[in-house]
Amino acid sequence: MEALLGPGAVLSDPDELLVYExxxxTLFRALADFVVFPTSAEQVAALVKLASREGMPFVARGAGTGLSGGCLPAEGGLVISLMRMNRVLEVDYDNQVAIVEPGLVNLHLSWAVGPRGFYYAPDPSSQQACTIGGNIATNSGGPHTLKYGVTTNHVLGLEVVLPDGEIYWLGGKTRDAQGYDLVGLFVGSEGTFGIATKIAVRILRKPQAVKTVLAVFGRMDDASEAVSAIIGRGLIPAAMEMIDQLTIEAVEDAFGCGYPRDAAAALLIELDGLAVGMEAQAERVIQ
Ligand SMILES: Cc1cc2nc3c(=O)[nH]c(=O)nc-3n(C[C@H](O)[C@H](O)[C@H](O)COP(=O)(O)OP(=O)(O)OC[C@H]3O[C@@H](n4cnc5c(N)ncnc54)[C@H](O)[C@@H]3O)c2cc1C
Known part of the structure; x- marks a missing residue:
């Protein structure tokens, strides 16, 4: 593997492998025999071919923020870390498409395109650490899922290395690629169909205006009913998060944000869109 990847790209020392267990x-732990750090699709393909030839199980790993043990090696074998494949390869602002490598940290894409007024919408709470490759495998979503959908709604195409080491493109750079929706099949497959090595994603224009409403309730049921009432009025906030009393207390102890400690529940409602009409939209939510 060192011959394939060069020096400094293969870990086999048990102390170093511990980091990836x-x-x-953290309830589940499993040690790999090797952790490797390819820097190209061709290297990933060569590793996968080698692993299949040697009968060595392999698994892809992004940032390791998953909460289901998905990137753990089953019985020793090979962990293929994508963390050194972390570049934004191409951005087409006119068509709102970016091509990125799988080890790119989710938030770093929004940082890269932010100065031009764009962002990448899927925002799992772990977005400061998790990778877009990991997001693809788990079809991640975040608070803004309500209006903007989850990862699958933002992926247009994928370059993948299949279990036999072949490299294929699924989908393309447009929303309506012809043929079967193989991108849709791959996204959310937890790395079981192959390893994503390039990803074409949609980038969105930042909204012109954002307004956040805090609603406080004496009963949890009232907060739940307010959620239904807002949606029932045809309003789709960018995000709507409910916090119960226990969480309010914990947040206040830790950060002192100013939430009323005696409230049974609070709703954080984020509205976005055109500046014109934002106040009217907020009024309708408050009503
Ligand atoms: C504090 C915290 C908050 C979180 N909040 C959210 C949240 O709001 N929403 C949410 O959805 N999740 C959340 N998660 C879970 C986790 O962050 C996501 O599942 C994330 O998408 C995992 O990305 P990762 O890069 O860490 O992937 P990893 O944990 O490294 O891997 C996850 C899975 O992806 C596979 N994989 C990784 N890279 C590739 C690739 N290139 N090709 C194919 N398969 C690959 C792995 O084999 C594994 O099965 C949270 C986790 C934490 C710790």
């Missing part, structure tokens, strides 16, 4: 779910 679990993900965000």
């Amino acid at each position: 679990s993900d965000g779910l």
Whole structure:
């Protein structure tokens, strides 16, 4: 493997392997025999071919923030870390498409395109650490899922290395690629169909205006009913998060944000869109 990847790209020392023995779910641990750090699709393909030839199980790993042990090696074998494939390869602002490598940290894409007024919408709470490759495998979503959908709604195409080491493109750079929706099949497949090595994603224009409403309730049921009432009025906030009393207390102890400690529940409602009409939209939510 060192011959394939060059020096400094293969770990086999048990002390170093320990770092990769679990993900965000630390209840489960498993040591790999090797952790490798390819820097191209061709290297990933060569590793996969080698692993299949040697009968060595392999698994892809992004940032290891997963909460289900998905990137853990089953019985020793090979962990293929994509963390050194972390570049934004191409951005087409006119068509709102970016081509990225799988080890790119989710938030770094929004940082890269932010100065031109764009962002990448899927925002799992782990977005400061998790990778777009990991997001693809788990079809991640975040608070803004309500209006903008989850990862699958933002992926147009994928370059993947299949279990036999062949490299294929699924989908393309447009929303309506012809043929079967193989991208849709791959996204959310937890790395079981192959390893994504390039990803074409949609980038969106940042909204012109954002307004956040905090609603406080004496009963949890009232907060739940307010959620239904807002949606029932045809309003789709960018995000709507409910916090119960226990969480309010914990947040206040830790950060002192100013939430009323005696509230049974609070709703954080984020509205976005055109500046014109934003106040009217907020009024309708408050009503
Ligand atoms: C504090 C915290 C908050 C979180 N919040 C959210 C949240 O709001 N929403 C949410 O959806 N999740 C959340 N998660 C879970 C986790 O962050 C996501 O599942 C994330 O998408 C995992 O990305 P990762 O790069 O860490 O992937 P990893 O944990 O490294 O891997 C996850 C899976 O992806 C596979 N994989 C990784 N890279 C590739 C690739 N290139 N090709 C194919 N398969 C690959 C792995 O084999 C594994 O099965 C949270 C986790 C933490 C710790």
